Amino acid sequence: MSENKYVVPSVVTTIKILEYLGRDEIVSVNIDDLSNKLNVSKSTCYRILVTLRIHDLIEYDEAKRLYSIGPMVALLGNSAMKKNNYLNVFQSYLNNLTKKTKCTFILTKKTNNNKLAYILKSEPNESISINVKVGTKFPIVAGAHGKCYLAHMDENKRKKMYKNELTAFTDKTIMDIEKIEEEIVTIKEKGYAISEDEHISGLSGVSSPILKSDFTVDMTLSCIFFSSTFSREKTIELGKMIYKTATEMSKIIY
Missing domain, CATH: 1.10.10.10 (Winged helix-like DNA-binding domain superfamily/Winged helix DNA-binding domain)
Known part of the structure; x- marks a missing residue:
């Protein structure tokens, strides 16, 4: 019902x-x-x-x-932070990653209406950087975050998402379902997803799921950066770092 x-x-x-x-x-x-x-x-x-x-x-x-x-x-916000103590711990993880990489890191969470929302962020103190707004919502299929959710979603539910939610955000958004399914296999093997100019032109992202005990995804740890600043090799290195951190974060909360 x-x-x-x-x-x-x-x-x-x-x-x-x-x-x-x-x-x-x-x-x-x-x-x-x-x-x-x-x-x-x-x-x-x-x-x-x-x-x-x-x-x-x-x-x-x-x-x-x-x-x-x-x-x-x-007061309500402070109360929520105290009762959801993991958010304070997760914020420190984001801050450490930003300090190491000088990149913007975000924690996304799935909402009840098949969207994702930024719930935490850490931004570098640089003259030019990417700024995000906590609370911003966007389609569940968008970017590297979305790929993580799709990869760990029930196959029937994923097919429904392809039918109802798949959107060409840019001319580089992957719309071929076969290619997406091939990428999902890689995401599950490596533990992280990469999006290059697929959600917003000029921006790339790397995301790793924070897996629950049943291997479903409630949150993702992500990094977003200007596409021109990272080589493919550096992006892969970043993916491994994010996967390792997301695994640690999963153990804390689940």
Whole structure:
């Protein structure tokens, strides 16, 4: 039975509002812009914003008529970090990898709607680097992360993904299912996946699954970098490093 029948639309809208206000680039926003951005009526936005404000989940600047994320969200975030203590440990792994390689590292997790989301990141302190936003969601088949999920997915479910989710993000995205299946064999053998300009032109990635005890994937450890900066040999070396680290991380949580 599908869980969608139990979804409460107003709660979904509330979550979208909090997610939007929680973005790194959003300091504050007025109700008109919020309503337009989320494609939600102004009256609905207003009722939800008032409720969130009462509970300190958002703040409101009456003089400027701007809304921003509230202090209770920080408390909830801190509580989540404490209760999910592995995230603190995993963050240290990401930081160490970034320090060694001067590359951006991310931890992705599968959401309930067949998407992946960045839940942790570590970025190098370089004049030119790749920046990602924690909370960003993208298709489950995208990039090296997606290949890891596909490789450890039930075959029937994987076929369904090919049919419903496979998307040509760039002109280098592999759309030939036979080639993808061949690559999946290699991913399982080596323990890591490589994506070269397949999700975003000019960017490449290497990803390794953090396997659960039943060998399914809930999270991936990934590195993203400018395609022009790494040779194939260096990319393979990076893949081995990520696989080793992801294996250690799997043992911590599972």
